[in-house]
Amino acid sequence: MPKRLAYSLPDEVLEHVFSFIQSDKDRNVVSAVCKSWYEIERWCRRKIFVGNCYAVSPKMVIRRFPQVRSIELKGKPHFADFNLVPDGWGGYVLPWITEMAGAYPWLDEIRLKRMVVTDESLELIAKSFKDFKVLVLASCEGFSTDGLAALAASCKNLRELDLRESEVDDSSVHWLSHFPETYTSMVSLNISCLGSGEVSFSALERLVSRCPNLRSLKLNRAVPLDKTANILRLAPQLVEFGTCTYSAELRSDVFSNLAGAFSNCKELRSLSGFWDVVPDYLPAIYSVCSRLTSLNLSYATIQSPDLIMLVSHCPSLQRLLVLDYIEDSGLEALASNCKDLQELRVFPSDPFDAEPNASLTEQGLVAVSLGCPKLQSVLYFCRRMSNAALVTIAQNRPNLTRFRLCIIEPNTADYLTGEPFDVGFGAIVEHCKDLIRLSLSGLLTDCVFEYIGKYAKKLEMLSVAFAGDSDLGLHHVLSGCESLRKLEIRDCPFGDEALLTNAAKLETMRSLWMSSCSVSFEACKLLTQKMPRLNVE
Amino acid sequence: IKEQEEIEAKAIQIGSKDRSKKRVEASCFVSMEVGRKMANMLGTDHDLNFKETELCLGLPGGIAVVAAGNETESSSSPKTNGKRGFSETVDLKLNLQSKESTMDLNKNLDDNGSKEKSGSAKDPAKPPAKAQVVGWPPVRSYRKNIMANQKNSSEESGNSGAALVKVSMDGAPYLRKVDLKMYKSYQELSDALAKMFSSFTMGNYGPQGMIDFMNESKLMDLLNSSDYVPSYEDKDGDWMLVGDVPW
Numbered sequence: 001m002p003k004r005l006a007y008s009l010p011d012e013v014l015e016h017v018f019s020f021i022q023s024d025k026d027r028n029v030v031s032a033v034c035k036s037w038y039e040i041e042r043w044c045r046r047k048i049f050v051g052n053c054y055a056v057s058p059k060m061v062i063r064r065f066p067q068v069r070s071i072e073l074k075g076k077p078h079f080a081d082f083n084l085v086p087d088g089w090g091g092y093v094l095p096w097i098t099e100m101a102g103a104y105p106w107l108d109e110i111r112l113k114r115m116v117v118t119d120e121s122l123e124l125i126a127k128s129f130k131d132f133k134v135l136v137l138a139s140c141e142g143f144s145t146d147g148l149a150a151l152a153a154s155c156k157n158l159r160e161l162d163l164r165e166s167e168v169d170d171s172s173v174h175w176l177s178h179f180p181e182t183y184t185s186m187v188s189l190n191i192s193c194l195g196s197g198e199v200s201f202s203a204l205e206r207l208v209s210r211c212p213n214l215r216s217l218k219l220n221r222a223v224p225l226d227k228t229a230n231i232l233r234l235a236p237q238l239v240e241f242g243t244c245t246y247s248a249e250l251r252s253d254v255f256s257n258l259a260g261a262f263s264n265c266k267e268l269r270s271l272s273g274f275w276d277v278v279p280d281y282l283p284a285i286y287s288v289c290s291r292l293t294s295l296n297l298s299y300a301t302i303q304s305p306d307l308i309m310l311v312s313h314c315p316s317l318q319r320l321l322v323l324d325y326i327e328d329s330g331l332e333a334l335a336s337n338c339k340d341l342q343e344l345r346v347f348p349s350d351p352f353d354a355e356p357n358a359s360l361t362e363q364g365l366v367a368v369s370l371g372c373p374k375l376q377s378v379l380y381f382c383r384r385m386s387n388a389a390l391v392t393i394a395q396n397r398p399n400l401t402r403f404r405l406c407i408i409e410p411n412t413a414d415y416l417t418g419e420p421f422d423v424g425f426g427a428i429v430e431h432c433k434d435l436i437r438l439s440l441s442g443l444l445t446d447c448v449f450e451y452i453g454k455y456a457k458k459l460e461m462l463s464v465a466f467a468g469d470s471d472l473g474l475h476h477v478l479s480g481c482e483s484l485r486k487l488e489i490r491d492c493p494f495g496d497e498a499l500l501t502n503a504a505k506l507e508t509m510r511s512l513w514m515s516s517c518s519v520s521f522e523a524c525k526l527l528t529q530k531m532p533r534l535n536v537e
Numbered sequence: 538i539k540e541q542e543e544i545e546a547k548a549i550q551i552g553s554k555d556r557s558k559k560r561v562e563a564s565c566f567v568s569m570e571v572g573r574k575m576a577n578m579l580g581t582d583h584d585l586n587f588k589e590t591e592l593c594l595g596l597p598g599g600i601a602v603v604a605a606g607n608e609t610e611s612s613s614s615p616k617t618n619g620k621r622g623f624s625e626t627v628d629l630k631l632n633l634q635s636k637e638s639t640m641d642l643n644k645n646l647d648d649n650g651s652k653e654k655s656g657s658a659k660d661p662a663k664p665p666a667k668a669q670v671v672g673w674p675p676v677r678s679y680r681k682n683i684m685a686n687q688k689n690s691s692e693e694s695g696n697s698g699a700a701l702v703k704v705s706m707d708g709a710p711y712l713r714k715v716d717l718k719m720y721k722s723y724q725e726l727s728d729a730l731a732k733m734f735s736s737f738t739m740g741n742y743g744p745q746g747m748i749d750f751m752n753e754s755k756l757m758d759l760l761n762s763s764d765y766v767p768s769y770e771d772k773d774g775d776w777m778l779v780g781d782v783p784w
Contacts, residue, residue, distance in 0.1 A: 082672030
């Protein structure tokens with residue numbers, strides 16, 4: 001690049017221009033233009049995302065980006081959610097916190113996923129970052145309420161504390177009481193994962209009453225239902241609310257109090273929680289249903305008629321998480337009532353029973369794909385499927401971006417034809433040109449991978465289990481899927497040849513997981529020799 | 538650990554001195570449970586060599602993974618910052634069985650054979666269901682635990698909650714229910730009950746309100762005085778002093 005062009009704008013101006021560029025991809029491109037842009041950009045980058053905490057060392061991040069305010073780190077691979085990654089594998093955040101404590105005194109946001117976070121780490125955060133504002137711990141573990149107490153006591157400006165689906169040990173410390181009476185900054189609090197001993201209701205009430213900016217509150221199970229009304233009356237400005245246990249013996253005073261409290265909440269758009277639901281209490285939320293955009297009923301063991309009644313009150317619904325108790329009939333009702341639906345997740349109520357305990361089949365999903373024109377994201381557990389249904393879904397909904405199908409029994413074939421699902425998934429990748437995430441299941445041969453390699457050009461994440469016949473399957477995916485970032489495979493006959501032939505591909509990806517496949521130790525050694533910059537385990 | 542000892546005892550009775558046979562039986566049993574704690578415990582507390590069922594990068598019974606570098610199996614030290622080179626890989630002592638050996642296990646459960654991979658140490662109360670595949674279907678343990686709890690409580694009592702007990706106080710207009718599982722001691726329960734019934738005086742039931750039928754301080758005095766001791770009626774109809782039977 002000619003020198004005069006590169007120096008035509010003063011640094012401050014370039015920095016100002018760069019401040020409008022938020023996306024990591026764009027920032028990375030900017031920094032590759034020339035050396036001076038690299039220098040300017042690195043000094044003004046404020047947000048860092050590290051998708052695999054072993055891809056780079058904290059020292060290197062700090063060296064390149066000295067003035068970071070917000071960091072997001074991910075640790076264990078996705079399959080760790082299903083007990084496939086043993087304890088002690090890694091994903092420890094302490095080394096990161098230790099380095100950043102010295103280098104980033106103004107760090108105010110930390111977001112972690114699947115990492116091991118100790119009380120020591122939390123105490124270090126509380127001590128080191130004076131203006132700390134946001135802590136999100138998604139599916140993390142290794143800490144107790146002691147660590148939370150340290151945060152509560154020290155972080156005057158804490159705005160967001162979100163412990164979604166983390167495992168927290170109960171140290172019997174009333175950590176909520178550690179928020180001083182002068183603390184009023186909470187905007188978003190998610191403690192839904194905490195056990196019964198870990199939340200003092202009176203401390204919670206006091207906290208809620210003095211935080212006028214509270215927008216999102218997700219309670220844990222142990223808070224009894226009759227207290228829910230109290231909380232809602234203290235925070236009628238809530239936009240997101242996660243109920244506690246939604247059951248109590250039916251009493252008209254509790255019911256009407258609850259219904260009254262909900263009706264005060266004019267801003268409420270998202271509801272979750274609903275553990276142990278007693279259906280008679282559901283109508284208490286009807287006054288907010290017409291405005292609801294997100295509803296998580298995936299822990300609610302209520303039957304189809306109650307579910308149908310509920311969704312028929314929610315015409316604005318964009319996101320629904322539900323158990324298979326909704327059945328095909330419930331999904332048909334959803335398809336006719338909820339035209340704005342973008343995301344549907346149907347979880348299995350009894351995943352380990354070979355027999356279906358709810359009348360949920362491929363028909364439900366077909367109905368939703370037909371009736372909901374904005375449907376983009378699907379996670380669906382079921383016990384039977386057909387290629388015809390998959391083709392129909394693909395043709396109905398070419399705008400799908402995420403399609404995750406789990407046919408519960410491995411190697412299940414098309415129930416109508418006995419065929420594998422190659423054609424069905426092939427139709428999905430062929431029609432859904434913007435597909436970025438796909439999970440396969442059922443009986444599958446190498447053919448499906450040929451289709452995926454040929455058509456799934458925007459695919460970023462692929463999950464495969466009990467599929468394929470040979471190495472060719474893996475080869476098709478690695479050589480064809482240009483945008484692939486994450487690949488996770490278990491119990492497939494994929495081996496050394498495809499891996500080594502496509503070794504260069506791995507450097508363009510975030511991670512590859514293979515378990516119970518046919519990869520040999522020697523091949524792994526060869527791989528490290530071939531690609532010395534890769535982490536191979 | 539008790540089951541482990543039983544297996545060892547059996548092996549000795551049969552007169553088998555073949556350590557490899559014993560360790561495979563033991564590790565088979567563990568695999569069917571696949572509890573993380575179990576696996577760790579057996580790995581570290583006993584000098585069983587799980588080489589044969591280690592997760593290897595290869596076909597079962599093939600090449601074993603060599604534990605390399607300075608990682609110990611129960612290492613709790615944080616991994617060094619930066620990338621993990623090949624020499625620092627963790628030796629995965631997962632005790633997972635590959636598909637092939639899972640099928641063998643199924644077969645032997647049916648035969649009840651005492652071949653090398655016998656699974657006959659299973660809990661006799663449960664039917665010999667086919668061995669569950671680890672991590673399949675892909676449901677998070679968080680979700681699995683919650684669903685299991687909800688299923689158990691609805692099976693046990695038909696109501697929601699597993700330890701609900703009705704409590705009535707003379708003079709109170711209606712009964713209350715407590716979930717005993719929410720409390721860890723008699724004192725906690727007693728305090729909760731006091732709060733529950735004294736709250737009738739506070740009118741904190743919203744617009745309905747409650748008539749003030751009992752004086753709160755009178756109630757607290759009663760509970761704390763030495764003229765009265767808390768007692769309860771047990772399932773046999775006997776009146777028991779609170780505290781005799783541990784919580």
